[in-house]
Amino acid sequence: xxxxxxxxxxxxxxxxxPYLFFFTIFLLIPIIYGIWxxxxxxxxxxxxxxxxxxxxxxxxxxxxxxxxxxxxxxLLNTFQFVIYSVPILVVVGLALALLVNSLPDRFxxxxxxTYFLSYSVSVSVVAIIWLWVLDTNSGLINQYLMKLxxxxxPWLTNMPWAWVSLVIATVxxxxxxxxxxxxxxxxxxxxxxxxxxxxxxxxxxQRLIHVTLPSIRxxxxxxxxxxxxxxxxxxxxxxxxxxxxxxxxxxxxxxxxVDEAFEQRQLGTSAAMSLLMALIMIIISVVQFKLTKEKE
Amino acid sequence: MDSKAGKLFRIxxxxxxxxxxxxxxxxxxxxxxxxxxxxxxxxxxxxxxEFTFENYLYSLADVPVLRWMSNSLFVGITGTLLVVVVDTxxxxxxxxxxxxxxxxxxxxxxxxxxxxxxxxxxxxxMEFNQFGLLDTYAVLILPYTANAFxxxxxxxxxxxxxxxxxxxxxxxxxxxxxxxxxxxxxxAKPTIWTLAIxxxxxxYNDFLWPLVTTTSPEMRTIxxxxxxxxxxxxxxxxxxxxxxxxxxxxxxxLLFIIGQRSFIKGVTQTGIK
Numbered sequence: 001x002x003x004x005x006x007x008x009x010x011x012x013x014x015x016x017x018p019y020l021f022f023f024t025i026f027l028l029i030p031i032i033y034g035i036w037x038x039x040x041x042x043x044x045x046x047x048x049x050x051x052x053x054x055x056x057x058x059x060x061x062x063x064x065x066x067x068x069x070x071x072x073x074x075l076l077n078t079f080q081f082v083i084y085s086v087p088i089l090v091v092v093g094l095a096l097a098l099l100v101n102s103l104p105d106r107f108x109x110x111x112x113x114t115y116f117l118s119y120s121v122s123v124s125v126v127a128i129i130w131l132w133v134l135d136t137n138s139g140l141i142n143q144y145l146m147k148l149x150x151x152x153x154p155w156l157t158n159m160p161w162a163w164v165s166l167v168i169a170t171v172x173x174x175x176x177x178x179x180x181x182x183x184x185x186x187x188x189x190x191x192x193x194x195x196x197x198x199x200x201x202x203x204x205x206q207r208l209i210h211v212t213l214p215s216i217r218x219x220x221x222x223x224x225x226x227x228x229x230x231x232x233x234x235x236x237x238x239x240x241x242x243x244x245x246x247x248x249x250x251x252x253x254x255x256x257x258v259d260e261a262f263e264q265r266q267l268g269t270s271a272a273m274s275l276l277m278a279l280i281m282i283i284i285s286v287v288q289f290k291l292t293k294e295k296e
Numbered sequence: 297m298d299s300k301a302g303k304l305f306r307i308x309x310x311x312x313x314x315x316x317x318x319x320x321x322x323x324x325x326x327x328x329x330x331x332x333x334x335x336x337x338x339x340x341x342x343x344x345x346e347f348t349f350e351n352y353l354y355s356l357a358d359v360p361v362l363r364w365m366s367n368s369l370f371v372g373i374t375g376t377l378l379v380v381v382v383d384t385x386x387x388x389x390x391x392x393x394x395x396x397x398x399x400x401x402x403x404x405x406x407x408x409x410x411x412x413x414x415x416x417x418x419x420x421x422m423e424f425n426q427f428g429l430l431d432t433y434a435v436l437i438l439p440y441t442a443n444a445f446x447x448x449x450x451x452x453x454x455x456x457x458x459x460x461x462x463x464x465x466x467x468x469x470x471x472x473x474x475x476x477x478x479x480x481x482x483x484a485k486p487t488i489w490t491l492a493i494x495x496x497x498x499x500y501n502d503f504l505w506p507l508v509t510t511t512s513p514e515m516r517t518i519x520x521x522x523x524x525x526x527x528x529x530x531x532x533x534x535x536x537x538x539x540x541x542x543x544x545x546x547x548x549x550l551l552f553i554i555g556q557r558s559f560i561k562g563v564t565q566t567g568i569k
Contacts, residue, residue: 015389
């Protein structure tokens with residue numbers, strides 16, 4: 001068997017070749033090309049691109065360069081969105097899963113579908129709906145506040161309300177997905193563990209802490225990492241709802257990268273910013289993975 | 297153990313939360329049947345005082361919304377078919393056949409799952425720009441084929457497939473291709489279906505990529521087309537905007553309600569355990 005049968009190896013390769021072709025053209029080459037672009041002074045309008053080595057990266061870390069502000073202000077805004085949204089997406093997602101699971105069987109399907117429904121609409125629909133609900137003058141929420149004799153809230157134009165609005169819209173849109181994954185995980189927890197803890201006289205809360213949470217830890221980790229990555233990549237919500245405002249205070253890193261590339265036409269610097277952003281995302285995923293694994 | 301009051305309380309709580317999810321959608325529908333003046337000035341009016349279809353007629357006549365939806369469907373379905381075929385073949389080859397450099401390929405593909413897409417975003421744009429393929433269906437479909445998620449998902453499935461069945465077919469004189477299509481593929485259907493749903497939703501809902509790679513109105517997807525309208529001519533016309541979003545939302549929601557069972561099954565199947 002050790003002797004390689006060349007004919008067989010050839011026919012077998014045909015199975016993998018189509019994917020390998022796409023993988024090479026649309027992933028491998030772009031990665032290398034991206035690194036190459038990031039080492040050039042690459043103005044989209046100019047035919048000549050001067051090689052600058054790590055110059056673009058140096059500029060990002062040089063406090064005197066405009067790129068420094070562009071990158072780190074954007075990164076700080078992205079971080080804020082991640083920190084505000086991810087805990088809610090994970091913890092409330094779990095709470096919804098527990099709630100749905102605790103309902104009588106004939107209600108489960110209805111509520112699961114209802115909480116999951118908004119996941120089916122696209123980001124522009126989410127943004128448009130919430131812009132309208134949160135509208136300062138004619139919005140549903142402010143109308144009710146004014147009815148109660150309260151002042152309307154400038155949801156999209158003032159801090160911290162702009163963040164609140166973006167987080168509300170995001171949670172409404174995507175939390176159902178986390179909930180569904182967690183419901184599946186909850187259903188997989190073995191009945192025996194619950195029975196054993198019931199015999200030990202554990203109450204509902206103790207069961208949650210000592211039985212449920214440890215059993216679903218791997219799924220929680222998955223939800224945590226995917227939510228973090230999704231929040232890191234946030235673009236549509238601030239682009240459509242606040243347009244980065246008020247001022248530049250909700251302008252996330254990805255928006256700055258897109259502006260630098262397509263408004264300023266500076267491909268070299270924007271490619272360098274993308275590579276750094278990706279590097280940060282990889283580091284955060286690895287750290288989250290390590291931190292949650294270590295406890296076991 | 298479980299008191300009746302507790303049960304009622306949980307149902308009540310669940311219902312209130314359900315309202316939070318449904319009210320924005322209902323408000324969208326309600327507004328879409330109001331004229332702009334009423335929408336802006338009438339305050340909390342759950343049902344329109346003057347019921348009008350004008351917004352829908354206007355959206356369907358003056359906005360290429362049907363074209364955008366066909367674009368989204370076409371791009372989503374073609375992309376999904378491509379991904380499913382290519383990924384299934386590769387996964388089977390890697391799981392079962394004597395592909396040269398198998399180990400290297402497997403670790404390269406799985407490793408690529410770690411790479412955030414933002415790395416390839418700009419260089420991919422430049423690549424398509426150089427080939428003159430911006431603002432075409434190619435740019436809206438091809439980039440999604442590089443994702444290794446499906447290869448990984450199906451690779452795991454094929455590894456778990458009982459080898460004895462394949463060997464029996466081999467002994468009966470079937471060649472690789474016949475074994476693959478007649479014996480292995482039929483059993484992989486649910487996993488392939490899962491991959492198809494995830495891929496379709498990913499392509500259909502993508503925003504930034506189609507936004508920057510298309511410029512002409514007739515190449516827009518529904519997601520980006522609506523966004524452009526929101527920022528442009530419909531900006532102060534809530535009735536028309538809500539009619540437009542309703543047109544885009546209703547089919548998606550209906551499809552979702554029908555398909556959610558397979559989707560939920562799929563979530564369990566992706567091996568998130």
